[in-house]
Structures are given as structure tokens and as C-alpha cells.
Amino acid sequence: MIDAREAIIRAHREEWARVVAALARRFGDLDIAEEAAAEAFAIGVERWPADGVPPxxxxxxxxxxxxxxxxxxxxxxxRVEKQKEAQVLSDDEPPEPLGAIDDDRLRLIFTCCHPALAMEARVALTLRMIGGLTMPEIARAFLVQESTMGRRITRAKAKIQAARIPYRMPSADDLQARVSGVLAVLYLIFNEGYLATGLDTDPVRGDLTAEAIRLTRLIRTLMPEDGEVAGLLALMLLTEARRTARISASGELVTLDEQDRGAWDSALVTEGHRLVRERLDTGMAPGRYQILAAINAVHTSARDIRDTEWSQVVALYNQLVSLDPSPIIALNRAIAVAELDGPEVALAIVNRLEVDLAGYHAYHATRADLLRRLGRSLESRTAYDKAIELAGNSAEAAYLSRRRDQLG
Amino acid sequence: MQYLISVIHDKLDLAPSDEMAAIDVFNDRLQTEGHWVFAGGLGFPDTATVIDNRGEDAVFTDGPFVESKEYLAGFWIIEAPDLDVALMLATEGSKACNRKVEVRPFLVE
Incomplete structure (x- = not known):
């Protein structure tokens, strides 16, 4: 006899998106789909314990x-209008076969992550419609008032309806760009969990990283051939694997070189490595998530920081810079260059990024560390001060303060 | 479903001839593909007159109803099955007229 409570929790995790998506397709209205799905689950909660779990x-x-x-x-x-409307929406031409499974959930994801919606609305809609998180849960996750989050979602749903954002697979021409849009939403959710902002928030929000991984797994099931989907999943897994080792008992950030590698989640590391290898074996040119995943695979392959193959890390960053010449990528590349060519070479690269990154805490934290290694304590202290002032994460601020106070 | 594509501009100049030519090509395409409803370029904002006849007497005021650097320079009204198609056309329209554009759906029902 399956426990009814457990069954409903499980069904919520596994079936929510499918139920919402099927209803959205049938009725052409996200609001109706969401409300009816929530009601159905509430009825399940009430009835299953008495009537038994349906087969x-x-x-x-x-x-x-x-x-x-x-x-x-x-x-x-x-009734008449809505059914007519539903008819119109479901009469859309069948989606072209794109090598992807024709799944209502995939249409729903593309609708929720539509480029005509504001990024914060995409995130909120995705967590609600696909993830099944409740409004209070989403509001808490992003540290906003429930009413604010409610308005955000209501407004997004209204725009989808009024502007007729379609509920279907993007055209083949658009697909790559639209998939990147979806992945950007998922990566943002993951990063908000991994480096939570707010000095009185938990430094790492495992609920958000877990949700982002779950949703990315779902998309991977739906688009198994897409390299960037696989890349993002691998990147998340290899990052998540280090989550517990990354924060000390006293709530301080533990950097990669000081982490207890035995505390990494070996199952996640193995799965991440398998995905990276799978992509390498295709011989296809990797996109940015695949390269980031490969960089993380190099890090997680080393049993000790001294065993890290820095030349490989730098080579991967060079590849990434050619795809995405953003100053943040250049900064991360410089950190690897410091290990390969020494802190002096790296500092010269970092200093050139000041114009773009003067307001970014990691720019100052990186400079502080390089200056410290070069024995330039005074300048290092100033850089640490600036980094602490700009850090939005409590564990990071604690770590930077300790490093500053250890300067001779 | 109809959408308004507003052309937004911030300088008081008219489109040069190469842009006009690109706009013509785009308009032809809208007509051939059945998206065309109507389009037009507008006079400068200072040629506008505001009329308020909500009270007893109609009040005429010289000038646009809102003073801003950016103004509505022209528009297309297009027919499109959904926002994806409208956005695709607006993207090409922006390129053709070399201006920023805004897409808004007409109310249905």
C-alpha cells in the first residue's frame, strides 16, 4: 500500500508540468491551466488517502x-468563446519535426521563456508553470513580496494572452536562439541558488539549485540531442557536486584550492563527467555551456589543486573568449593564467578590465588575491576592502574579510 | 490578429532615400505575404494639435500631447497569426527603416 501523501508529492514533482501543459494546449489559457491543475492536486490530497491512490x-x-x-x-x-479560442490554438499547424519529442511541456517552456517577456517574469513563470512552485515559494526564493511576485506572474500571463504569444515549438530558424533563452533562465535560477544574494540570506540555496537541475534534466529528456542542454546540465552537476564543500561550518566561503575534495558528491561528478565526455565524443563544436562544463570537468578531475591541468583550463578559456568576449570571462581566464604563468602576468590582464568591471566584487577579489601573492600588501588590502563592500553574498564577504585580516 | 508597429525616433529628420527604398521593399513583402493592413509616416510632433472635448467647449492646444525626446515617427498595422510572426516582421521593419520599433497587439473581442 503506497502512502497517499507520498504519492501526491511524487505526482506533483513528476506530473505537474504535464498536467498544466496539457490543459494549456487544450484551453489555450495559462491562467485556467494553472488554476485547474492546482485544484486537481488539492482534490487528490483530499481524496487519495480515503479512496486510495489511482493506478x-x-x-x-x-x-x-x-x-x-x-x-x-x-x-x-x-464557454463558447473559450472553446472557440481553444480550437484556434490547437488547430495550429503541427510543429515541424525537429528531432525533438513533440511534448506539450516543451511548448509550455518556450512560452514561459519567451523573449518578449521580462527576464524576471520568465523566471517566475517557469518556476510556477513548469516547476510547480507556489507563489509564496517563488516570492521567498527571490526575496520579494508575495503580492509583487503575484503581479509579475499575472502581468506576464495577461501579456501572453493579449499579445498572443504562441504555444508551440519555435520555428527551426529560431530554435537555437530560443533554446539559449530557456537555458539562460535555468542558469539564472541555478546561480541565484548557488551564490544567493542578500547578506542575511543563506549563502547557498539548495532548494533553488536542485529545482534548476530538475528542470534542466526535464529539458534534457525532451531535447536529448541538444549539446548546450547537455552542457548546462553537466555544468550544474559539477558545480552542485562541490556545494557542501564550498561553505565552511562557520558559514564562510571555501575557495576551490582549500576545499575538501573528499566531500564532493562523487555521483554528481561522475554523471557530469559522463555528459562532458559524451559531448566531446560527438566531435561537434561546443557552445559556451559545454566549454564551461569542460572547465569544471578539469577541476573536478584533479584529486588535489596541484594536480589541476591548468594549461587545459586556460586553453578552454581561450576557446570560450572567442565565443563570448565578455570581461567576466576574461577575468575568470586570468585566474587560470595566474596558475600557469604566475600572478604578475595575470594581474596585468586583470588591470586592463577595470573600466568594465570596477563595480564587480570578483574583479576586486581577484586583484586582491594576485596582489597578496605578489607581496603588495597595502594595495591588496585596498582591493579586499572594495571587494567586501561590493560582495552581495554573506559567505563571500566573510571569506574576504578573513583574507584581508591575514595580510601582513 | 492585428498588431501596431510604431516607429520610434529621436531626431527631427526624415528618412534618407536609401532607407525609403528599403522601406518600400519591406512594404512590398508585407503585401505579397498578406501581412499588410496599413502604414504611414507622420509629420513632426510640432505639427500636432491636441483637442480636448470632454468638457463644455472643445479646447485646442498646439503641440504634441506629451513632450519627450522620442516620438512616434510612423507606423505599420500588420496582420499576423501570433506574436512570434509579428516580432519577426517588426525585426525586419526596424532594419528596413533603421529605427527602433515597438509592437503592440490590438485588443480582440
Whole structure:
């Protein structure tokens, strides 16, 4: 006998997006889809303990939600219009076969991450519609008032409806750009968890990193051939593997060179490495997530920081710079260059980035560390002060303060 | 579904002839592909007159209703099945007229 409570939690995790997506397709209205799905799960919570868990929970939830949606449409006395509308939406030409599984969830993801929506709205919609997080959960995750988050989602849904943001696979011409858009949303969610902002917030938010990984896994299932999807998943796994080793018991950031490598999650490392190898074996030119994943694979392959193959790391960064010449990539490349060619060479590179990165804490933290290694304590102290002032993460600020106070 | 593509500009100059030619090519395409509803370029904002007849007497005021650096220089009204198509056309329209554009859906129902 399966525990009903456990069954509903599991169904929520596995079926929420499918139920919302099926309803969105049928009724052409995200609001109705979301509300009816939530009602169906609430009915499940009430009934399953007494009636038993249905043999196919997903089908039961979809049927129940469908019924609820129709009830609502009848209630609103808009039945004819809505059904006509639903007809129009489902009569869209069938999506071209793109090597991807034709799954309603994929359409829903592309709708939620549509470029005509503001980034924060994309993030919120994705967590609500695909992730199944509740409004209070999303508000808490992004440290905004529930009412603010509610308005954000309502406004986004209204725009989707009024401007007719379509609910279908992007055209083949657009697909690559639209997939990048989806991945950017997922990476943002992950990073907000991994380097949480707010000095009174937990420095690492495992709930957000886990959710980002879960959603990226889902997209990987739906688009198994896409190299960047695989790359992003590998990047997240190899980063997540180090999560617990990255913060000390006293809540201080532990940098890569000081981490207890035995505390890394070896299952995640193995899975990440497998994905990176799989992409390498295709022989196809990697995109930025695949290169970032490969860099992380080099780091996680070394048993000791001294065993790190820095020449490989720098080579990968060179490849990345040619794809994305952003100053932040150049800064990270310089950190690897310091290990290969020494801190003096690296400092010269970093100093050239001042115009672009003067307001970025990591620029000052990197300079501080390089100056410290060069024995230029006074300048290093000034750079640490600046980095601490700009750091938005509590564990990072604690780490930087300790390093500053250790200067001779 | 119809969309308004507003052409936004911040200088008081007219499109040079090469831009006009590009706009013509784009307009032809809109017509051939069945997206064309209407389009036009507008006179400069200082040629506008504001009328307020909500009260007892109509009040005429010289000048645009809102003073801003950026102004509406022209527009297209297009027919498109959804926002993706409208955005694709607006992207090409922006290139053709060499101006920033805004896409807004007309209200339905």
C-alpha cells in the first residue's frame, strides 16, 4: 500500500508540468491551466488517502483538472468563446519535426521563456508553470513580496494572452536562439541558488539549485540531442557536486584550492563527467555551456589543486573568449593564467578590465588575491576592502574579510 | 490578429532615400505575404494639435500631447497569426527603416 501523501508529492514533482501543459494546449489559457491543475492536486490530497491512490495518478490528475477547467469556463459563462479560442490554438499547424519529442511541456517552456517577456517574469513563470512552485515559494526564493511576485506572474500571463504569444515549438530558424533563452533562465535560477544574494540570506540555496537541475534534466529528456542542454546540465552537476564543500561550518566561503575534495558528491561528478565526455565524443563544436562544463570537468578531475591541468583550463578559456568576449570571462581566464604563468602576468590582464568591471566584487577579489601573492600588501588590502563592500553574498564577504585580516 | 508597429525616433529628420527604398521593399513583402493592413509616416510632433472635448467647449492646444525626446515617427498595422510572426516582421521593419520599433497587439473581442 503506497502512502497517499507520498504519492501526491511524487505526482506533483513528476506530473505537474504535464498536467498544466496539457490543459494549456487544450484551453489555450495559462491562467485556467494553472488554476485547474492546482485544484486537481488539492482534490487528490483530499481524496487519495480515503479512496486510495489511482493506478495512473497522472491520468487521474489530468482528467480531474480538465473537468475543473470546464467547470470554470462554464461558470464564467464564456464557454463558447473559450472553446472557440481553444480550437484556434490547437488547430495550429503541427510543429515541424525537429528531432525533438513533440511534448506539450516543451511548448509550455518556450512560452514561459519567451523573449518578449521580462527576464524576471520568465523566471517566475517557469518556476510556477513548469516547476510547480507556489507563489509564496517563488516570492521567498527571490526575496520579494508575495503580492509583487503575484503581479509579475499575472502581468506576464495577461501579456501572453493579449499579445498572443504562441504555444508551440519555435520555428527551426529560431530554435537555437530560443533554446539559449530557456537555458539562460535555468542558469539564472541555478546561480541565484548557488551564490544567493542578500547578506542575511543563506549563502547557498539548495532548494533553488536542485529545482534548476530538475528542470534542466526535464529539458534534457525532451531535447536529448541538444549539446548546450547537455552542457548546462553537466555544468550544474559539477558545480552542485562541490556545494557542501564550498561553505565552511562557520558559514564562510571555501575557495576551490582549500576545499575538501573528499566531500564532493562523487555521483554528481561522475554523471557530469559522463555528459562532458559524451559531448566531446560527438566531435561537434561546443557552445559556451559545454566549454564551461569542460572547465569544471578539469577541476573536478584533479584529486588535489596541484594536480589541476591548468594549461587545459586556460586553453578552454581561450576557446570560450572567442565565443563570448565578455570581461567576466576574461577575468575568470586570468585566474587560470595566474596558475600557469604566475600572478604578475595575470594581474596585468586583470588591470586592463577595470573600466568594465570596477563595480564587480570578483574583479576586486581577484586583484586582491594576485596582489597578496605578489607581496603588495597595502594595495591588496585596498582591493579586499572594495571587494567586501561590493560582495552581495554573506559567505563571500566573510571569506574576504578573513583574507584581508591575514595580510601582513 | 492585428498588431501596431510604431516607429520610434529621436531626431527631427526624415528618412534618407536609401532607407525609403528599403522601406518600400519591406512594404512590398508585407503585401505579397498578406501581412499588410496599413502604414504611414507622420509629420513632426510640432505639427500636432491636441483637442480636448470632454468638457463644455472643445479646447485646442498646439503641440504634441506629451513632450519627450522620442516620438512616434510612423507606423505599420500588420496582420499576423501570433506574436512570434509579428516580432519577426517588426525585426525586419526596424532594419528596413533603421529605427527602433515597438509592437503592440490590438485588443480582440
Amino acid at each position: 495512473n495518478p497522472g491520468a487521474w490528475l489530468t482528467t480531474t483538472a480538465n473537468r475543473k477547467a470546464i467547470d470554470r469556463i462554464r461558470r464564467e459563462n464564456k
